[in-house]
Amino acid sequence: MIVASPKSVTEVKQLIDRHKKVLFVGCGTCVTVCLAGGEREVGIAAYATRMARKLAGQPVELEQVTIERQCENEFIKDLAEPIERCEAVVSFGCGAGVQAIAERFPNKPVYAGLNTNFLGILEEQAVWTEKCMACGDCMLADFGGICPVTRCAKHMLNGPCGGSTTERCEVAEDKPCAWQLIYKRLSAIGQLDRLEKIQPPKNWGVAWCGGARKIVRNEHRV
Numbered sequence: 554m555i556v557a558s559p560k561s562v563t564e565v566k567q568l569i570d571r572h573k574k575v576l577f578v579g580c581g582t583c584v585t586v587c588l589a590g591g592e593r594e595v596g597i598a599a600y601a602t603r604m605a606r607k608l609a610g611q612p613v614e615l616e617q618v619t620i621e622r623q624c625e626n627e628f629i630k631d632l633a634e635p636i637e638r639c640e641a642v643v644s645f646g647c648g649a650g651v652q653a654i655a656e657r658f659p660n661k662p663v664y665a666g667l668n669t670n671f672l673g674i675l676e677e678q679a680v681w682t683e684k685c686m687a688c689g690d691c692m693l694a695d696f697g698g699i700c701p702v703t704r705c706a707k708h709m710l711n712g713p714c715g716g717s718t719t720e721r722c723e724v725a726e727d728k729p730c731a732w733q734l735i736y737k738r739l740s741a742i743g744q745l746d747r748l749e750k751i752q753p754p755k756n757w758g759v760a761w762c763g764g765a766r767k768i769v770r771n772e773h774r775v
């Protein structure tokens with residue numbers, strides 16, 4: 554899922570300091586699951602922002618709504634009426650959600666209430682870790698399902714670098730060496746022979762380096 558984290562109340566207050574009536578919009582999918590931008594978090598952010606503005610002598614009127622997905626027009630269209638009533642929007646969706654709302658309502662300021670962090674998983678209660686950088690050419694099969702693009706600090710595809718100590722990464726000691734994990738995993742599934750393959754230069758042309766990417770699936774078009 555997309556993992557995000559909330560901006561501070563001070564930041565959110567600054568985002569809307571020129572407005573008197575603002576709509577806070579939550580998203581019911583990834584950011585709800587990672588406890589950053591769902592109905593509950595939007596309620597807390599609205600309460601805290603309202604208090605902060607009141608204490609600053611600049612009261613603000615805040616409306617709140619949470620839609621199922623901010624990245625789909627099908628759900629965004631339900632925002633038309635509340636957005637019409639407000640001067641600006643703070644989206645508590647991921648960066649895609651913020652931009653989707655801004656595109657749909659080009660004459661309304663739309664601000665990001667969250668920091669979008671990464672694609673990851675819930676590792677344990679309240680701990681999320683990054684697992685994928687969406688490189689556009691998934692190589693997990695070669696590495697036992699452990700992504701060196703994301704989890705090796707040097708993004709090495711023909712690792713390890715030789716600097717790891719006691720299985721920890723030399724660049725970030727709080728993290729395991731991705732190549733240690735890859736070795737263990739391939740060993741456990743009886744596929745250590747995969748490490749004999751020299752990985753050719755990766756095709757970064759399908760990754761983020763060439764600007765925003767687009768996928769067209771003609772078989773699903775109508």
Ligand code: SF4
Pocket residue numbers: 684685686687688689690691692693700701702703
């Ligand atoms: S190889 Fe690319 S697509 Fe696959 S998990 Fe790693 S970053 Fe994500």
Ligand code: SF4
Pocket residue numbers: 704705706707708709712713714715716717718721722723724725729730731732733
């Ligand atoms: S120690 Fe391991 S994870 Fe860290 S940079 Fe080297 S190979 Fe990558």
